[in-house]
Amino acid sequence: MHKRSELLTFDGVSKIYRKSGEPVVALDSFSLSISTGEIVGLLGPNGSGKTTCVKLATGLVSADEGIVSWRGDPLPKQSPFKHLREMGVLLEGRGAAYDRLSILENSRYFCKLRESKFDASYFSELVDALEIEDVNTPIRQLSTGNKLRAGLLGSLIHKPTLLLLDEPTLGMDIFGVECLERILQSGVSKGVAFVLSSHDLDFVERLSSRIVCISGGRKVFDGDRSHFMGLSSRYLLSLDIAETNLEAAREALSSSTGRVWRFVSASQIELHIDDYQQVCKILIDLLPVLSTFRGMELRSVSLADRYKALIEFQREGEGPMA
Numbered sequence: 001m002h003k004r005s006e007l008l009t010f011d012g013v014s015k016i017y018r019k020s021g022e023p024v025v026a027l028d029s030f031s032l033s034i035s036t037g038e039i040v041g042l043l044g045p046n047g048s049g050k051t052t053c054v055k056l057a058t059g060l061v062s063a064d065e066g067i068v069s070w071r072g073d074p075l076p077k078q079s080p081f082k083h084l085r086e087m088g089v090l091l092e093g094r095g096a097a098y099d100r101l102s103i104l105e106n107s108r109y110f111c112k113l114r115e116s117k118f119d120a121s122y123f124s125e126l127v128d129a130l131e132i133e134d135v136n137t138p139i140r141q142l143s144t145g146n147k148l149r150a151g152l153l154g155s156l157i158h159k160p161t162l163l164l165l166d167e168p169t170l171g172m173d174i175f176g177v178e179c180l181e182r183i184l185q186s187g188v189s190k191g192v193a194f195v196l197s198s199h200d201l202d203f204v205e206r207l208s209s210r211i212v213c214i215s216g217g218r219k220v221f222d223g224d225r226s227h228f229m230g231l232s233s234r235y236l237l238s239l240d241i242a243e244t245n246l247e248a249a250r251e252a253l254s255s256s257t258g259r260v261w262r263f264v265s266a267s268q269i270e271l272h273i274d275d276y277q278q279v280c281k282i283l284i285d286l287l288p289v290l291s292t293f294r295g296m297e298l299r300s301v302s303l304a305d306r307y308k309a310l311i312e313f314q315r316e317g318e319g320p321m322a
């Protein structure tokens with residue numbers, strides 16, 4: 001196993017934009033540290049500050065307060081782009097590729113820009129890994145998913161140590177997503193770090209070892225994925241009920257199981273359950289009335305469920321959970 005070293009750090013960073021003369025706090029006293037060999041899922045609702053993080057890390061915007069550092073050195077105000085030789089970026093599902101150039105021409109150009117030697121065999125390796133069929137067509141003539149593959153190749157070609165991938169699966173088909181997963185898994189085994197800023201929560205759940213959650217520009221969770229997944233119950237039982245008096249049905253269910261069920265839609269009611277033993281007990285209690293429901297689903301709670309609960313908790317005015 002490689003020895004971890006710190007790559008990117010945000011220390012008490014705040015970023016305030018101006019919209020029609022009014023201040024917009026995009027990030028508020030935000031601290032984060034990314035080390036080699038980890039895949040970090042950066043989650044947050046629309047407008048919570050994720051893209052701003054990526055822009056600050058790449059020197060596209062500068063912090064109003066706090067310090068952004070690369071390998072322990074604050075990004076210099078005059079030339080904040082030097083570290084990009086070691087960083088690959090995909091911003092808002094797009095690479096920085098030039099539309100009129102082909103994938104091959106873009107790759108050569110980006111290597112030159114980052115003062116890195118173009119490695120033809122590594123280029124072929126990436127073309128195969130991303131299942132790219134044509135490297136000579138101008139980017140503008142490619143389909144959306146293939147443009148994204150081109151952007152990913154462009155962000156990888158100079159062999160970066162950290163990749164910031166903002167919406168890396170946007171418009172990508174399932175085969176492309178699988179290619180990307182293999183690339184991430186192979187990269188992380190060699191010590192490369194990845195930050196996945198994405199609304200594709202299944203993708204984040206499958207790959208991330210750590211979850212960072214932002215809400216309203218503030219960090220509300222930072223920890224192992226297993227910790228994040230363990231924040232609340234493990235199972236979700238939902239029933240499709242055909243009752244005309246739904247509230248009465250809910251009360252009957254609550255009294256027969258001793259639990260508080262909640263409505264998720266006009267005819268669906270659900271219950272969070274902590275562990276498998278409790279699931280068994282509740283199902284036994286429900287057995288006599290089970291056939292009166294229109295349907296039943298029992299599933300494990302997903303990262304999307306946890307994330308939704310955390311953000312709702314924040315919106316109700318609570319503080320950070322971890």
Ligand SMILES: Nc1ncnc2c1ncn2[C@@H]1O[C@H](COP(=O)(O)OP(=O)(O)OP(=O)(O)O)[C@@H](O)[C@H]1O
Binds near residue numbers: 017024045050
């Ligand atoms: N150039 C800008 N000028 C003014 N306000 C901005 C600018 N860029 C971002 N903002 C505001 O800053 C806040 C954070 O935006 P940001 O793009 O970082 O969010 P995000 O988490 O990436 O959102 P999304 O999930 O929708 O991509 C939002 O309120 C946004 O409107």
